[in-house]
Amino acid sequence: MQLVQRVCDKLKLGEENKNDIILINLNGLILNDDRVALKDITRQLHLENVVGDRVFGSFAENLAFLLQALKCGSQECKSLIFIIEEFDLFCYHKNQTLIYNLFDIVQSSQTPVAVVGITCRLDVIELLEKRVRSRFSHRQINLFNQYNFDDYMNIVKNLLQLPEDFSDFLQRNQWNGHIEKLLEERGAKSVLRRQFETNKNIRNLKKLLVLSVSQISDKHPFLKTSNFIDAQALQTVDTKASMLKGLSLLEMVLVISMVHLTVLYEREPINFEMVYNEYKKFASRKSSLQCIEKTVVFKAFEHLQTLELVIPMTGSTLTTPKPFRLVRVLMDPIQVKEALQRYPNLPTELEQWASFMLSDIS
Amino acid sequence: RKIKRLRPVIPSRQTPCSVSENPLELARVKLHVSAVPEYLPCREYEYSDIYSFIEGKLFDESGGCMYISGVPGTGKTATVREVMRCLTQARDSGEVPLFQFIEINGLRLTDPHHFYSQLLQELTHEKATTSHAAELLEQRFTKPGLKRDHVVLLVDELDLLWTRKQDVMYHIFDWPTYPHSKFIVIAIANTMDLPEKIMLNRISSRLGLTRISFQPYTHKQLQEIVMSRVQGLNAFDPDAVQLVARKVAAISGDARRALDICRRATEITKLESKHKASPEKGSRHLVGMGQIEQALQEMFTSPKIAAMRSSSLQEKLFLKAVVAEYQRSGLEEATFSQIFKQHVAICRLEGIQPPTPSECAAICSYLGSCRLLLVEDGQKDILQCVRLNMSVDDVNYALQN
Numbered sequence: 001m002q003l004v005q006r007v008c009d010k011l012k013l014g015e016e017n018k019n020d021i022i023l024i025n026l027n028g029l030i031l032n033d034d035r036v037a038l039k040d041i042t043r044q045l046h047l048e049n050v051v052g053d054r055v056f057g058s059f060a061e062n063l064a065f066l067l068q069a070l071k072c073g074s075q076e077c078k079s080l081i082f083i084i085e086e087f088d089l090f091c092y093h094k095n096q097t098l099i100y101n102l103f104d105i106v107q108s109s110q111t112p113v114a115v116v117g118i119t120c121r122l123d124v125i126e127l128l129e130k131r132v133r134s135r136f137s138h139r140q141i142n143l144f145n146q147y148n149f150d151d152y153m154n155i156v157k158n159l160l161q162l163p164e165d166f167s168d169f170l171q172r173n174q175w176n177g178h179i180e181k182l183l184e185e186r187g188a189k190s191v192l193r194r195q196f197e198t199n200k201n202i203r204n205l206k207k208l209l210v211l212s213v214s215q216i217s218d219k220h221p222f223l224k225t226s227n228f229i230d231a232q233a234l235q236t237v238d239t240k241a242s243m244l245k246g247l248s249l250l251e252m253v254l255v256i257s258m259v260h261l262t263v264l265y266e267r268e269p270i271n272f273e274m275v276y277n278e279y280k281k282f283a284s285r286k287s288s289l290q291c292i293e294k295t296v297v298f299k300a301f302e303h304l305q306t307l308e309l310v311i312p313m314t315g316s317t318l319t320t321p322k323p324f325r326l327v328r329v330l331m332d333p334i335q336v337k338e339a340l341q342r343y344p345n346l347p348t349e350l351e352q353w354a355s356f357m358l359s360d361i362s
Numbered sequence: 363r364k365i366k367r368l369r370p371v372i373p374s375r376q377t378p379c380s381v382s383e384n385p386l387e388l389a390r391v392k393l394h395v396s397a398v399p400e401y402l403p404c405r406e407y408e409y410s411d412i413y414s415f416i417e418g419k420l421f422d423e424s425g426g427c428m429y430i431s432g433v434p435g436t437g438k439t440a441t442v443r444e445v446m447r448c449l450t451q452a453r454d455s456g457e458v459p460l461f462q463f464i465e466i467n468g469l470r471l472t473d474p475h476h477f478y479s480q481l482l483q484e485l486t487h488e489k490a491t492t493s494h495a496a497e498l499l500e501q502r503f504t505k506p507g508l509k510r511d512h513v514v515l516l517v518d519e520l521d522l523l524w525t526r527k528q529d530v531m532y533h534i535f536d537w538p539t540y541p542h543s544k545f546i547v548i549a550i551a552n553t554m555d556l557p558e559k560i561m562l563n564r565i566s567s568r569l570g571l572t573r574i575s576f577q578p579y580t581h582k583q584l585q586e587i588v589m590s591r592v593q594g595l596n597a598f599d600p601d602a603v604q605l606v607a608r609k610v611a612a613i614s615g616d617a618r619r620a621l622d623i624c625r626r627a628t629e630i631t632k633l634e635s636k637h638k639a640s641p642e643k644g645s646r647h648l649v650g651m652g653q654i655e656q657a658l659q660e661m662f663t664s665p666k667i668a669a670m671r672s673s674s675l676q677e678k679l680f681l682k683a684v685v686a687e688y689q690r691s692g693l694e695e696a697t698f699s700q701i702f703k704q705h706v707a708i709c710r711l712e713g714i715q716p717p718t719p720s721e722c723a724a725i726c727s728y729l730g731s732c733r734l735l736l737v738e739d740g741q742k743d744i745l746q747c748v749r750l751n752m753s754v755d756d757v758n759y760a761l762q763n
Contacts, residue, residue: 034472060472064480067470095522100469107395107618122665123733123751131469131519131552134434137622138661144672197675197714198721199728238718311742330743332699334706335719 003143004083004116011081024082028089034098035059037090042066045080067101073111080113087117091127099128103135145200152196152205157183159209160223178222187225191232208235240331243307244339250292251300252343253279253350258310259336260357262329269313269326272301276323282353298323333358386628386635386649389597393588393625395618398440403590404583405441408574412445415572416546420449420459420512425538425545427569429520431554432576435616438550441576442516449514461512461546468522474530477523485513496533503537503545512544520551521560528562535568578615581607587617588624597628602654609658619661624649626657666734666752670760673729676717679708680725681757684735684750698726698737699744719744 008023024044031037042062047069057065070080082102084090090099102115117124125133125140147155160179166172182188195208211231212223244255257278261270276297283291304310305327313326340346340354391397402409412428419426432438443465452458464484471477478495482488490498502510515534517523523530538545553559554575557566579587584607592598603624610620630653670681683704687696690704702722709716717725723740726748730737738746750757 060476060479063470063472095469097469097472110396120731121733122669131434134616134618137625138619139622139626140660140665142665142668144669145674146672194715198717198725199676200672200674236718236721238720240719308743328745330745332702332719332744334703 004118008081008083020078022078022080024080026082026084026090028084028086032089034093035062037093037098038062038066041082045069063097063101067105070105070111070113075112077111080111082113082115084115084117087119088121088124088127090117091124096129096132100132100135103132106137107135145202147200149193149196152200153183153189153192155202156192156205156209159206160213175222182223182225185225188228191225191228194232208232211235238335238338240309240335241339241342243309244331244336245342245344247304248300249347249350250297251304252340253282254297254300254304255309255331255336256340256350256354256357257282258329259331259333263333269328271326272298272323275301385595385597386632389592389595389649390625390628392591392595393621393628395621397591398443399591402437402441402444403586404579405437405576408576409441409445411574412442412548413448416445416449416514416548417458419546420461423459423512423544425540425543425547427535427538427547427549427572429557429569429573430548430550430576431552431556431573433552433578433614433616435614435618436576436578437617438576439516439518442548442550446514446516459512461514463514463516465516466518468517468519471522474523474525477530477534481515499533499537503543504540506542510544512546514546515548517547517549520549521553521556524560528565531561532565532568535565539568579611579617579620580615581611583607584611584615584617584620588620591621592624597649598624599648599650602627602649602651605651605654606658609662613662623654623657623661626660627653630656664752667756667760669732669734670757673734675714676721677725677729678761679712679714680705680722680729681734681750682761683708684748685754685757688750688754695747695749697744698723698746698748701726701748702744 011021012023022045024041026037026040031040038059039062042065045066047065090096093099102113105111105113106115121127122142125136125138128136157179161176162172183192195205208228208231211234212227215227215230216223244252247255254275257275258270261274261278262268276294279297280291301310305312309331310327310329313328336354337358340351412430415426415428430438430442446463449458449461450463453460462485464481466477466480466484468474468477471480473492475492475496478492478499479490482490482495482498485499485502488498517534520531523534525531534547534549537543538547549569557569561569581604585603588598588603588606589600592603606620606623606627610616610623613619627649631649634653670678673681680701683701684696686704686708687701688694691700702719705722706716723743726735726737727740729735730748733751736749736751738748740746
């Protein structure tokens with residue numbers, strides 16, 4: 001989008017083009033219907049059925065009016081440039097009417113029109129209907145992140161360093177020199193390399209940098225490697241493990257038994273009674289913990305459901321009594337093991353039992 | 363009150379479009395799909411067929427229908443328009459009876475029933491609601507009365523006029539059968555068996571058997587079409603045109619595609635000649651094989667392999683994990699947790715720090731959003747099914763280095 005925006009800005013700046021171009025911006029997320037999209041186009045074109053910001057007439061009249069306007073035009077008309085963001089969403093409109101008509105105008109000698117579609121989907125052409133695809137000129141520009149790590153480091157440097165026209169010359173030099181030194185350090189480099197390896201996106205990089213830069217204060221006026229490390233730790237937190245860390249002991253016992261059961265029955269859905277049985281086995285034999293009442297255990301089970309660590313099976317009927325409703329477990333043994341390691345004040349019995357229960361896996 | 367007097371206008375430009383005398387530029391203009399030439403090469407047989415059909419009906423003072431089918435880009439609409447252009451000339455010189463030509467495109471209508479009001483407006487410049495327009499048209503075509511001119515109607519994209527009761531289609535093909543309607547319908551659609559497939563029997567029987575199907579262009583015809591457009595411009599190497607024609611004919615036989623490729627090739631040639639900073643100025647630049655090859659590459663290669671090659675290390679490993687899981691289970695589908703396990707195993711093998719499940723889920727949804735993978739919605743978390751949107755060979759080929 002930035003690229004298109006920049007091109008358009010440049011086009012508009014050009015002397016001869018300035019008054020001969022009408023830009024029309026459409027976004028598939030906002031214009032979720034051809035009706036709305038059409039009104040928006042008419043409004044942006046300032047056609048004669050627009051009064052103020054409102055468009056008059058029905059959908060059919062609007063379409064007919066717009067098409068007639070475009071048909072009457074010739075080479076002497078101003079060029080129209082349609083910029084369509086989230087183009088793939090327009091393909092889901094009924095009959096793809098709007099895209100067909102836009103492409104058809106491009107393909108016939110009427111008003112000079114350019115249609116620029118922007119989308120993240122690689123297979124967007126396959127979404128088009130045959131007759132629409134035939135009218136599409138099949139010209140695609142693919143923007144990939146085709147840079148290696150050195151380029152990536154340069155981008156980081158560009159993003160962090162102060163620009164040439166910064167007012168305080170001395171501070172600029174100091175800061176820029178510092179950044180250069182910082183990026184040579186191993187710690188910072190390894191953080192950035194990890195970021196590069198997981199996601200080459202510049203947007204994600206910016207998120208990381210914002211998190212690190214926001215740690216600067218009067219006391220610490222310069223970026224440090226530790227800032228980077230902290231920021232990355234913040235970014236790469238595993239949500240599920242941190243959720244598990246906040247559970248009570250009883251809930252943890254249930255989680256362990258549920259994961260054990262799912263692995264035992266090869267990912268078949270389970271219900272509360274099975275989990276409770278497993279819990280009873282643990283509480284009566286293996287541990288000195290008091291055996292808690294069934295209703296309390298059920299409350300804990302329901303709490304896990306509200307956290308969506310467990311989800312009900314689709315199609316399980318409401319007539320089934322609650323303890324017998326089938327559920328699926330959304331946790332991996334790996335995640336549970338990891339959470340157990342970080343769990344504060346884990347009783348030894350539970351730890352042993354957990355390692356026994358999860359050991360026959362993997 | 364205000365709407366009725368409105369004129370649809372797009373503001374005119376201040377500086378007119380520049381017209382260049384460069385042969386490449388001229389060729390580019392001529393090759394634009396909109397620049398329909400004076401006569402359409404390679405469609406002479408169909409042309410004369412349609413011409414004689416309409417002419418016959420005009421002289422007979424009767425109505426009739428004709429069904430034209432063919433894949434997109436085979437010149438259906440252009441041929442009919444060409445016929446009508448010639449007939450209009452003949453009408454103006456008084457050789458054939460008076461008639462009125464109306465063109466309606468199914469995809470320009472918001473609703474199939476809107477066809478009636480559109481037709482009425484074209485006929486009499488009246489505005490009416492759909493049901494009222496239907497009544498008026500019914501009267502006009504079925505009641506014998508005043509002596510009227512012929513009406514030739516071109517219905518493009520006929521399949522979009524399908525409704526559950528099929529009343530619009532029924533009327534279109536019913537009106538020509540009335541003795542005094544003088545209504546000639548030419549219907550265009552893509553599929554050859556459309557009448558049998560979606561129409562009720564009583565409609566397809568009214569449509570009759572006057573059908574023409576436009577075959578996809580062969581490579582010789584495509585070559586002739588392109589050559590006829592760039593005739594006398596000295597901008598194209600004939601062999602290059604042949605290459606385009608053969609490639610396009612092998613895939614679809616779509617004339618639009620061939621013209622688009624040639625246009626793109628002229629642009630590439632122009633760019634190249636600019637970059638070269640040619641020492642001998644005014645030297646002619648022909649569009650050769652190299653440029654055509656490049657244009658073909660741009661238009662026909664799937665971006666998926668390039669996308670995979672430029673993705674980050676973890677994304678590549680994730681794709682590898684999917685392939686590994688396929689091979690392990692023998693199924694073409696796997697849940698996220700299974701793939702995650704493979705992913706961690708591969709990371710350990712390669713000596714890379716494995717990502718957390720959340721990071722991995724982010725990678726998965728990223729790959730899903732650009733449709734390298736097909737994934738279910740994220741609500742199912744680790745149970746969501748993941749499958750490749752291309753063949754395993756493609757992944758292996760892209761990631762082998």
